[in-house]
Amino acid sequence: xxxxxxxxxxxxxxxxxxxxxxxxxxxxxxxxxxxxxxxxxxxxxxxxxxxxxxxxxxxxxxxxxxxxxxxxxxxxxxxxxxxxxxxxxxxxxxxxxxxxxxxxxxxxxxxxxxxxxxxxxxxxxxxxxxxxxxxxxxxxxxxxxxxxxxxxxxxxxxxxxxxxxxxxxxxxxxxxxxxxxxxxxxxxxxxxxxxxxxxxxxxxxxxxxxxxxxxxxxxxxxxxxxxxxxxxxxxxxxxxxxxxxxxxxxxxxxxxxxxxxxxxxxxxxxxxxxxxxxxxxxxxxxxxxxxxxxxxxxxxxxxxxxxxxxxxxxxxxxxxxxxxxxxxxxxxxxxxxxxxxxxxxxxxxxxxxxxxxxxxxxxxxxxxxxxxxxxxxxxxxxxxxxxxxxxxxxxxxxxxxxxxxxxxxxxxxxxxxxxxxxxxxxxxxxxxxxxxxxxxxxxxxxxxxxxxxxxxxxxx
Amino acid sequence: xxxxxxxxxxxxxxxxxxxxxxxxxxxxxxxxxxxxxxxxxxxxxxxxxxxxxxxxxxxxxxxxxxxxxxxxxxxxxxxxxxxxxxxxxxxxxxxxxxxxxxxxxxxxxxxxxxxxxxxxxxxxxxxxxxxxxxxxxxxxxxxxxxxxxxxxxxxxxxxxxxxxxxxxxxxxxxxxxxxxxxxxxxxxxxxxxxxxxxxxxxxxxxxxxxxxxxxxxxxxxxxxxxxxxxxxxxxxxxxxxxxxxxxxxxxxxxxxxxxxxxxxxxxxxxxxxxxxxxxxxxxxxxxxxxxxxxxxxxxxxxxxxxxxxxxxxxxxxxxxxxxxxxxxxxxxxxxxxxxxxxxxxxxxxxxxxxxxxxxxxxxxxxxxxxxxxxxxxxxxxxxxxxxxxxxxxxxxxxxxxxxxxxxxxxxxxxxxxxxxxxxxxxxx
Numbered sequence: 001x002x003x004x005x006x007x008x009x010x011x012x013x014x015x016x017x018x019x020x021x022x023x024x025x026x027x028x029x030x031x032x033x034x035x036x037x038x039x040x041x042x043x044x045x046x047x048x049x050x051x052x053x054x055x056x057x058x059x060x061x062x063x064x065x066x067x068x069x070x071x072x073x074x075x076x077x078x079x080x081x082x083x084x085x086x087x088x089x090x091x092x093x094x095x096x097x098x099x100x101x102x103x104x105x106x107x108x109x110x111x112x113x114x115x116x117x118x119x120x121x122x123x124x125x126x127x128x129x130x131x132x133x134x135x136x137x138x139x140x141x142x143x144x145x146x147x148x149x150x151x152x153x154x155x156x157x158x159x160x161x162x163x164x165x166x167x168x169x170x171x172x173x174x175x176x177x178x179x180x181x182x183x184x185x186x187x188x189x190x191x192x193x194x195x196x197x198x199x200x201x202x203x204x205x206x207x208x209x210x211x212x213x214x215x216x217x218x219x220x221x222x223x224x225x226x227x228x229x230x231x232x233x234x235x236x237x238x239x240x241x242x243x244x245x246x247x248x249x250x251x252x253x254x255x256x257x258x259x260x261x262x263x264x265x266x267x268x269x270x271x272x273x274x275x276x277x278x279x280x281x282x283x284x285x286x287x288x289x290x291x292x293x294x295x296x297x298x299x300x301x302x303x304x305x306x307x308x309x310x311x312x313x314x315x316x317x318x319x320x321x322x323x324x325x326x327x328x329x330x331x332x333x334x335x336x337x338x339x340x341x342x343x344x345x346x347x348x349x350x351x352x353x354x355x356x357x358x359x360x361x362x363x364x365x366x367x368x369x370x371x372x373x374x375x376x377x378x379x380x381x382x383x384x385x386x387x388x389x390x391x392x393x394x395x396x397x398x399x400x401x402x403x404x405x406x407x408x409x410x411x412x413x414x415x416x417x418x419x420x421x422x423x424x425x426x427x428x429x430x431x432x433x434x435x436x437x438x439x440x441x442x443x444x445x446x447x448x449x450x451x452x453x454x455x456x457x458x459x460x
Numbered sequence: 461x462x463x464x465x466x467x468x469x470x471x472x473x474x475x476x477x478x479x480x481x482x483x484x485x486x487x488x489x490x491x492x493x494x495x496x497x498x499x500x501x502x503x504x505x506x507x508x509x510x511x512x513x514x515x516x517x518x519x520x521x522x523x524x525x526x527x528x529x530x531x532x533x534x535x536x537x538x539x540x541x542x543x544x545x546x547x548x549x550x551x552x553x554x555x556x557x558x559x560x561x562x563x564x565x566x567x568x569x570x571x572x573x574x575x576x577x578x579x580x581x582x583x584x585x586x587x588x589x590x591x592x593x594x595x596x597x598x599x600x601x602x603x604x605x606x607x608x609x610x611x612x613x614x615x616x617x618x619x620x621x622x623x624x625x626x627x628x629x630x631x632x633x634x635x636x637x638x639x640x641x642x643x644x645x646x647x648x649x650x651x652x653x654x655x656x657x658x659x660x661x662x663x664x665x666x667x668x669x670x671x672x673x674x675x676x677x678x679x680x681x682x683x684x685x686x687x688x689x690x691x692x693x694x695x696x697x698x699x700x701x702x703x704x705x706x707x708x709x710x711x712x713x714x715x716x717x718x719x720x721x722x723x724x725x726x727x728x729x730x731x732x733x734x735x736x737x738x739x740x741x742x743x744x745x746x747x748x749x750x751x752x753x754x755x756x757x758x759x760x761x762x763x764x765x766x767x768x769x770x771x772x773x774x775x776x777x778x779x780x781x782x783x784x785x786x787x788x789x790x791x792x793x794x795x796x797x798x799x800x801x802x803x804x805x806x807x808x809x810x811x812x813x814x815x816x817x818x819x820x821x822x823x824x825x826x827x828x829x830x831x832x833x834x835x836x837x838x839x840x841x842x843x844x845x846x847x848x849x850x851x852x853x854x855x856x857x858x859x860x861x862x863x864x865x866x867x868x869x870x871x872x873x874x875x876x877x878x879x880x881x882x883x884x885x886x887x888x
Contacts, residue, residue, distance in 0.1 A: 115762045118766065119758065119766045122766040122767070172558075279875065279876075279879045280879055280882070282879070282882070283882060283885045283886040284886065287886055297792060297794075297795070298792070299791055299792075300555070300556055300557060300586075300587065300790070300791035301556075301557035301558060301791070302556060302557055302558035302559070303556050303558065303559060306555075306556055306586075307871070307875070308872070308875075309871065309872040309873075309875035309876055309879075310872050311872060311873075311875065311876035311880070314876070314880075315876065315879050315880050318880060330758060331756065331757055331758045334758070334766070335756065335802075338798065338802075338852060341852035341853060342852055344852060344853035345852055345853050345854070345855065346872070346876070347876065347880075348853075391852065391853070392851065392852070393798060393801035393802065393804075393805065393848075393850050393851050393852050394801065394804065394805040394851075395805070396805055396806070415763075415764065415765035416763045416764075416765075417766075418762055418763055421763075
């Protein structure tokens, strides 16, 4: 009976969705203080949005008929915040069965019902980088998603046209999972290097086999094609510059190691993730053109982050490294604007520099800077509206707009924003909140190794 | 002659270099903070001078006479606040999260009320300077695992022995039985959860009953009784003298805990209380103080409004509950001012949020005659900032703990100094 009721509800709800007119994404934001990021601050300025794109920025703009108008008087208007490292909206994180799993896609595990998407929107975040975990030296391919809360189709989250990205991981996590867990390489940082080199070498040889096949095929139609191998193909795609590497890393030595490997294979699209010791080798990162996506202040949750400093983002920025602040957490993602502000406490970054850490810089790191990350005519209308300067502790996000559609509204959203309700739920899933989720990167690993105790019963 | 002069000059220069490279040590003495805005917390805001002598606040206001030998620190444009107090942490008991041998807050067993956090506090924990440079001068540090994990202690964040840090409060922790799941990794069936909860409630009831009997026996017994430190630790609790710090979060459990406290006459402080907003009136009626947090956390249930954790402290405070704020952290206790700032923004207001990290925790711990506000005669736990202490970019300018002027230095600032402009720079 309960099932019946559930399906009836489902039918009814889906009916509503079908009947509703698709929102074209037309609106006018009036009279806000606009933090453009790339072109300074504009007081008392309007933004006209048409079909989900920013059409005009100026004073006293008029909205065509049928356009929603948002009064932003006294408000601060900034580009939607971008999180270059998260694991929300996916129901699998780690394919922790092999040190190299370049062939798997996080995009195959998208979960549009994850309430974390809405909570992120309530923190002004419009785009996140749904990443594979850090169990493997070379993990799976990631997905850059738009926070289209309300869509039922997982593909509705995908940011069409965003470049491909892949997760690499150095240090303790792959060493623990494979070395300690499976008793196979890598158990050390030496092993991590060789695992990565071998994978690149295989990709290179695979590419050479296909190149040879393509040449021979011209003269001999009977030439047999090499066996297709998605893992090797993915490595070849990295070598061909088609995929941006996002590498989980902490210690300076392991970061220098990967730079050496990438130099040997001619790979230049690299963004280091976490990179807690990036500050020690900021000149090397800058010289290579490597990017860095860091925590504002997380440290000491494991040994490889014991020698950290909350001044990391400032040191990297001052040394010319393109730097972003990320969350890696369903909690932190809700206040990245506050995390960015910490760089003003720890090193005195300017407002523009601090805001770039959560807007245009992560956009650059994900290769989507031509479409998002600033308020400019022609860009996607991903916009966050705050009641105060977003770098103030007292700022409260008011509305968050994705592709011209208001997806979070502090005034009109109901308290319960779930899209899926389990009608058979008896014991409500109540989560203790005394432990925030450092290292979401290691989700899904606990089932395989019984590492429950180690990973989750401890504080972090 | 010239050469000798040059040599001496070089020597002098080298010496000053050596001096500047010495470790900055805390200073003790008399200090006058002049031309400063004084946020007393308990007696409004005044302008003038704050005098520190013999580890105490010796004068506040416009007409403070400055004794000879006092170091005068001009604080024009700055504001002085009482040092902030975090009502619940594992600071000093934890060094590296993933390395269990550096975790001293989780003793084996369900019933270990006698183990003392103060024993295991590492005065040289790298986390401590990292915390105090953000204006937190005093914390409660707590054991955590099991039903009765041990005895928590209030400590000041300066000193080289636990005794130098001890701040005048201790209490036994009780993790009140949890009727729900503990998190996403908790894969017990509904039946198992229910059964475990009932067993835990029974265990609690047994322990309390036996402790009462033991206390009565001990009162009557004049001879030597068997060595039983666990039971000895329970005596003040069952007599209603000792503080019981009850960690409880879920709505149903808070209500059970209120009932339990009433029935057993325990002198309780509730910790965590993340669903306090659901039962704020019951908490107020029960007159049990609450130390809540972290404010920066996700709602306990997917159905809750996204900001319930931000609002929780304010909702309870407005309902009449005595509310202090905690981080429940170790390495990032330094974020206490930001937790208070979020609570302030989401309904609590700046004034009450400031009280929730100063005078209110001091009152709850019964040390408000010593800390928690700027008053003559109180311990000189004092912070000086260039702005609102909760605002993210605010910089602390001076820090005093127990009258010691403590350098604003930590591993994080030292690494910044070393690496902002690394030398040598780029590898050749």
